[in-house]
Each structure stands twice: as C-alpha cells, then as structure tokens.
Amino acid sequence: MSTQRREPWLYLGLIAGVFAVSLAAIFIRLAGEAPPLTIATYRLAIGAALTGGFAAQTWLRSGQRPFPGLVWKDLPLIIVASLSLALHFWAWTLSLAHTSVASSVVLVTASPLMVAVASRLLLGEPIYKRALVGIGIGLVGGAVLALGDLGEGSEPFGDLMAFLGAVAIVGYLIAGRRLRSHMPAATYNTAVYAATAVLLAAAALVTGAPFNGFRTDTYLWLVVTALVPQAIGHSLLNWSLVHVTATTIAIAVMAEPVIATIAAVPILGEWPPFTSVLGGALILAGIYVAMRRTGSPAKPQ
16 A cells, blocks of 8 residues: 555544543543542553553454564563653652643643654664744743743642653653664553553552442543553554654643643633634644654554
8 A cells, every 4th residue: 555545544543542532631630539540540451451451452353473573572672661651640640749831831842852852863764854843833822821820839849740741751752762763552552551550559569549439430541541542542653653753643742731721611611812823833743744744654664
C-alpha cells in the first residue's frame, strides 16, 4: 500500500488517540475519591488486561506464539519504557497537589522540544525548522493558556515533579519508537502496560494507597479511565509510533490541554477564560504548522 493511501487512516488513528488521551484529566476528576496512585494503578492494570485479552485472541486466531516480535534483547528497552511511564504517572499525579495548572500546561507544551532533541541524539532523526517553529508557537500558546491560572500558585517541589513527569514521557516515546520498529503494537502495549502496572501497584502498596472502599461510581470511572485514555488512547499513539516520529506524537499531544478544556464545559460545567481560548488557538496553530512537515510518515527503521 502506498504512503499516500495510508495517510488518512494514520492521521485518523493519531487524532483519535490524542482525543482519547486528552479525556484522562476529566475522568480522573470524576474518580477523585480514589488517590492518584490508586487511579494510575487501576488504569494500567485494567488497560493491560484489555490489551492483553485482545492480543491473546489475535495470537490464537493466527496461530502465533504469544508476544510475537519480543526477544530477550528488547528487555532493557521494555524496562525503560515501563519505568518511564510509571515515573510519568507517579510524578504527574503527585505534582497536582503541589503545583498550579499553569505549570502543568507549560510543561505539556514544552515536552515536544525535549522529544525532538532526544530523537536527534538517540535515534538520529532530523529536526525540521517548521517543527521548531510550530513547537515555539505551541509554547507561547501554553504560556497564554496558563495566564488564567496564575492565581493558584505553585511550590518548587510541585514544579520539579511536573518537570520530571514531562521528561519521563520522553523516555517512554523514544523507547517505544525503537521497539515499535520491529514489534507489533499488541505485543508492545501488553508488555509495557503490564510491567508499568506492577511498578505502580508496588508503589501504591509501599505508600499505603487503598485499592477498595470506594463508591460504585468511582469504580466506574476507574474502568472508563483505563478503557478510553489508556487501552484506546495510548494504544493508538503507540500504534502510530511505527509510522511517524516520536516528535510528531509529542507535537500532536500538545492538543491535550485544549481538548480537556473544551470537554470540561459540558462534562464538568467549567467554562474557560478568554486566555484559555486564545492560548488554545495558538497551540492548535502550532500543531498545524509543525505537522505540515513532521506529520509525513517516517521511514521504517
């Protein structure tokens, strides 16, 4: 199949993945009775079970051995991806209690720059000028969007945790880009989600985070969080990693605060200030500028 014919499906999957991931903040708010680390553990554990069940059906029908494409030499990168994802969820959820949404938004829009540099240094992938311009516009948009949240304040520890969470995503995407060059998405998703769930569960047990005793609706939102942002959202982004660069994924995810802000209106009844609207428009403009160059499918490694 030609690249041109494949592009519409590629972009549809990428857009759907970004949209699904962007709803995580909404669902986490609705499951707010549970501690952040508990939410993250449920999210990854159920996500691993869902992707694993789907993968097992595929392997049985095709007569493949379990986890095709996975070899022992991949173990270090699987560990890097799992540790990075676990660190991201731990640091991000911890930062929410110590920093403002402003800091979080700025760091989300800054992560593509870190991914671009890491992709160049570790994978040898080029950094295009148009991508840098788009990332710059997105950074400005993130700063403008954050202006409406300046009154909430932040602590240095919270900012450090938010930054650590953003850096961790770099490791997750870079390791995923390398592994997905030869590993099926079902194998990668199941292995990384399961390993990350174990790490988060261990952290929850050590810190004494509860796993039960919640209202019925809390359990419902925990399942929805695992199904939509994780099993669907992250899995689609991981599927895209074999077709586009990690930088392209990170640029697309800049839309997360914009989509979350829009979704909060009908679901949570939260109306954004003008700064959020203006900042969101700039972020979307930055994505458009950057994607015009980096959005073309990368050559398989």
